[in-house]
Amino acid sequence: MNILMALSQREVTGAEVYATTVGDALTERGHNVFYVSDTLTKPHKGPFFSLRFNKRSVPRRFWHVGYLIYLIKKHKIQLVHAHSRASSWSCHVACKLTGTPMVTTVHGRQPVHRSRKKFHAMGNRALPVCEAIYTQLLEDLDVPPDTMTVSRNGISTDRYQWTDAPENTKKVISIIGRLSGPKGDLCFRLLDECLDLEKYDVKIVTGTQPTERFDRFKTKADFVGYVEDVPGMMAKSDLVIGAGRVAMESLLCGRPTFAIGEAISIGPVTEETIEHAMATNFGDIGPKDLDIDFSMIAQQIEQALSSPHCEKTVTEKVKDNYDLDNIVTQLEDIYQTVYVRTRRREIPVLMYHRFSDSEESRSDMAPYIDIAMFEKHLKLLKKLGFETLTFADIQKNGLISRLEEGKRYCMITVDDGFKDNLTLMLPLLKKYNFKAVVYAVTGIDYNKWDVEHPDTPEKRFDLMNPAELKELSDSGHVEIGGHTLTHPHLDRLPREKQHAEITENKNQLEELLGYPLVSFAYPYGDWNDDSQSLAKEAGYQFAVATNSGPLAFHEEPFLIRRIGIYPGTDVFGLFRKVIGNYLFRKVKDETYHG
Secondary structure (H helix, E strand, O other): OEEEEEOOOOOOOHHHHHHHHHHHHHHHOOOEEEEEEOOOOOOOOOOEEEOOOOOOOHHHHHHHHHHHHHHHHHOOOOEEEEOOHHHHHHHHHHHHHHOOOEEEEEOOOOOOOHHHHHOOOOOOEEEEOOHHHHHHHHHHOOOOHHHEOOOOOOEOHHHOOOOOOOOOOOOEEEEEOOOOHHHHHHHHHHHHHHOOOOOOEEEEEOOOOOOHHHHHHOOOOEEEEOOOOHHHHHHOOOEEEEOOHHHHHHHHOOOOEEEEOOOOEEEEOOOOOHHHHHHOOOOOOOOOOOOOOHHHHHHHHHHHHOOOOOOHHHHHHHHHHHEHHHHHHHHHHHHHHHHHHHHOOOOOEEEEOEEEOOOOOOOOOOOEEEHHHHHHHHHHHHHOOOEEOOHHHHHHHOHHHHHOOOOOEEEEEEEEOEOHHHHHHHHHHHHHOOOEEEEEOOOOOEOHHHHOOOOOOOOOOEEOOHHHHHHHHHOOOEEEEEOOOOOOOHHHOOHHHHHHHHHHHHHHHHHHHOOOOOEEEOHHHOOOHHHHHHHHHOOOOEEEOOOOOOOOHHHOOOOEOOEEOOOOOOHHHHHHHHOOOHHHHHOOOOOOOO
16 A cells, blocks of 8 residues: 655654654555655655644645645555644545545544544544543543544564663663653653662663753763664663653563653553553553652652563563554554545455356356356456456455555456356456456265255256366466355354365365365355354465455455346446445445544
């Protein structure tokens, strides 16, 4: 995807570190990430555009919106990810005018006033970084809970290693954070009221130039300035004082950590305080404005210095909750949901069955399509610029790859595995350079389920034998998927019989084809909880249904909706089904308010 990160930074902050960290990880996954901000100090991959969001006069705001619209159109931005109030307001307006999906990571408590309640200006989804912010957005600003997702700061946890305790002759205490705003006030009070600057070697690590009020501490404390190697600095510290990312990174290094921010003091982070620390972003955000009791801090610092390390269980907790790879995977999922539901577009997954080239080969009741019409379908897809994906492609490149900018993807799926898939369909796939996924039944050699139907018996049509299935697979145009042994209604079978139908069919196909199957199709589109869990246990990565499942492809990979193709689906009928929001028009979704 083409993603625009929007910030309003004038100095290094946690928001900037967060945006560039996840942005670089997204870039490594193949996304194109752009940045727009007042300044951007942190090294990053991807183009940067300067825009002075902090100049907030009415003419300036119009300029901000206009420039953002220019960037969105010029760079074909598919989603905007804002990281501050100043940038989110302008982005919200620009995205509304261009129809661009937008999310906002909320890094701190929001101002509460009437206009803010009416105009949240956070796009389609708000991503509070901790539970305290989530609660404030819900209770103070009336942000609907179904438009919010807690998304924690992502950290490159492998960059931070547990380190041996330093052998300092004088205990080193490092205060890490900016010196402006409330954090600057906090640092001043720590130096003035809480820390014995004669007893400890106190270092202030910051990207902010100290103001005059800090002058009287400069002979007693070391104002280090900006440090690129933060882990190295932490490794030399007997105690790290900070909030947000600073505290998390310190704990990953195994350092004793005192979490205190502009809202609340957690004190030493231990097994007893880690949940509270996480819920408040390690002291950065409280449930409301709180007064910190500075009289207790000196004693608590002594307590924190008594141990050479933090507890390993605390470090593991931070790894589990803030691992960058997990956070970026969550973000990709959120991006997909917001993009698909805002644009009301999803890649069409077409469902075919049999192909006919004569009167005798037409079904009486079961779905089929004339091969001449199928060729017209392929011509239309080619004319509209569609390329075909298989589930092996999705597995290799990730679900979000289907939304690649400048591409128009669809999937052709074909149920049951009839002989005409080889004799009639494959030549046309080769002709138009398309791919398909064929779901094969292996326990019977003809459409017994239709022939023996009690109410609407069908003519007999043969399924492919193993050699034909192998030939189809070896063509390079067809991926084979599982479809059970005998094509039963799975939801009518006990679990053990479902297990046999699903796993034995998969084993037979994998032994024949020599590669693991990626996807499975529920016969008739019928399933229950056992069907889903058994497909997962069998090792499938995806499963397709028919008219059930969420409208967004990625939201339940074992209930992917498909668009049925029937004898009456002519070229115009197919056009209606693939051109845009067919499923969204067909199925009214009441659960999303983006």
